[in-house]
Amino acid sequence: MEHLFITPAGKLRDRWKQAFPRGRAAVQVADIGEATSGPRGIVWLDIAALAPAERSAQVQAAAAFGWPVVVMAATPGESEAFQLLNQGAMGYCHLKAAPEQLREIALVVEHGGFWMPPELMQRFLALSTRVVPTEAPIDPELNELTSRELMVAEQVAHGASNREISEALDITERTVKAHLSAIFEKLGVRDRVQLALAMNNIPTYTTVN
Amino acid sequence: MEHLFITPAGKLRDRWKQAFPRGRAAVQVADIGEATSGPRGIVWLDIAALAPAERSAQVQAAAAFGWPVVVMAATPGESEAFQLLNQGAMGYCHLKAAPEQLREIALVVEHGGFWMPPELMQRFLALSTRVVPTEAPIDPELNELTSRELMVAEQVAHGASNREISEALDITERTVKAHLSAIFEKLGVRDRVQLALAMNNIPTYTTVN
DNA sequence: TCGATACCTGTCCAAAAGTACAATGTGCGC
DNA sequence: GCGCACATTGTACTTTTGGACAGGTATCGA
Numbered sequence A, B: 001m002e003h004l005f006i007t008p009a010g011k012l013r014d015r016w017k018q019a020f021p022r023g024r025a026a027v028q029v030a031d032i033g034e035a036t037s038g039p040r041g042i043v044w045l046d047i048a049a050l051a052p053a054e055r056s057a058q059v060q061a062a063a064a065f066g067w068p069v070v071v072m073a074a075t076p077g078e079s080e081a082f083q084l085l086n087q088g089a090m091g092y093c094h095l096k097a098a099p100e101q102l103r104e105i106a107l108v109v110e111h112g113g114f115w116m117p118p119e120l121m122q123r124f125l126a127l128s129t130r131v132v133p134t135e136a137p138i139d140p141e142l143n144e145l146t147s148r149e150l151m152v153a154e155q156v157a158h159g160a161s162n163r164e165i166s167e168a169l170d171i172t173e174r175t176v177k178a179h180l181s182a183i184f185e186k187l188g189v190r191d192r193v194q195l196a197l198a199m200n201n202i203p204t205y206t207t208v209n
Numbered sequence C: 001t002c003g004a005t006a007c008c009t010g011t012c013c014a015a016a017a018g019t020a021c022a023a024t025g026t027g028c029g030c
Numbered sequence D: 001g002c003g004c005a006c007a008t009t010g011t012a013c014t015t016t017t018g019g020a021c022a023g024g025t026a027t028c029g030a
Helices: A012-021 A050-063 A077-087 A098-112 A120-130 A140-145 A149-156 A162-169 A171-185 A194-197 B010-019 B052-063 B078-086 B099-110 B117-131 B138-144 B146-159 B163-168 B173-187 B190-198
Strands: A001-007 A023-024 A041-046 A071-074 A091-094 B002-006 B024-026 B041-046 B070-075 B090-095
Touching: A001 A012, A001 A098, A041 A050, A041 A098, A041 B163, A050 A071, A050 A077, A071 A077, A071 A098, A077 A091, A091 A098, A098 B099, A149 A162, A149 A171, A162 A171, A171 A194, A171 B041, A194 B190, B010 B099, B024 B052, B041 B052, B041 B099, B052 B070, B052 B078, B070 B078, B070 B099, B078 B090, B090 B099, B146 B163, B146 B190, B163 B173, B173 B190
Parallel strands: A001 A023, A001 A041, A041 A071, A071 A091, B002 B024, B002 B041, B041 B070, B070 B090
Antiparallel strands: none
16 A cells, blocks of 8 residues: 655655655655556645645546545635545545544545544535435425335436336336336426436426426 | 444345454344443444334434444435435445455444445535535536537536427537537447536436546 | 225337438638 | 548437336225
């Protein structure tokens, strides 16, 4: 497991060296060069010194490297966290996190997990229920759907085809169609594209019929 | 690290015995008794057999035990996932996840991380930015589209059919199809539903990027 | 026990969507 | 002028989707 630290500030390196003695350092994302096809590693990206507008792009660039990216911020903020994580980061922590914590984060990220401070995580989950159709759907019309219909609708909302849905729910393609017809009728949309958009709260030109 | 499996189905136990030979099993959350003040562990909760209404309560009860809870579902769905994670679960995976994957998840959760399938994670992050104000990141891939293709793509993004697009742009339906084929190719989506979602910055299960 | 409802499936059909192969015309830079 | 990308359309084809019509089962409440 390699560790690549990207920061313009040299004084942070002592701390990192403590956590990962064999870690390498670079000043810019551009410096890390091509992805070594060798062992996987983790990119630790210090964004404290970057202009706010530049941060998003840097995270994207780092993510393009192919390794999981952990963003390190001087003052972890909620909106920034969500935005950067959405750019592909798998972790978000304080710039001055203790070496033991860094190692914990490394373990998590290395194994496909996702890490952020507990408070943020809490907040994160609380927000999530607000944007996803739950038992209290945003769109009241979703209440008209039966549980099975809702499952089908959610699949369509992700771009699944009838066959994929039938496999996911372990029913016939014919049954999927039956559910879809009922859904179209109930929600007043005319095809799966409009359904997919409606499920994501995106208005369409022609939903009026 | 202890592992506690809560499931009414006995046939699953082989699989996780493979992952954690020393894991214990219980049928109900109520059976796990008082929290041992000894070593920490992980609770794996099979909700496949539970009535939908009961799931939330069971997860809460399991979380009250004090150990991180990983929820295991037969058909992972997003609305369910976010609801249950909000009840305190730290992981959400497929009931039939491979033993190696279970061990990965264990590592993540054990170290304070958070685990769910990559597709869900991506979706999750994308949705979260919706509740937090950020400037919408325009997909750089859209630059690859020619002006005409972009017009067609925008129409699809609003749920228009091929005929509607042909009328709006005053071209043949055949031409619309030609543009669409080019768009699918360039953006790496497979049909108009996925295009519509991609144009609205909504990730899909089945697109790789 | 009798609906009502949800859920599941079948056949058949028609429309829509998507692909393959091919062709024409236009504008733009070298 | 030549090459090239773009826009446009054609024929012909396969696949996907959606609907019409016609059933099955299971559950739940009156």
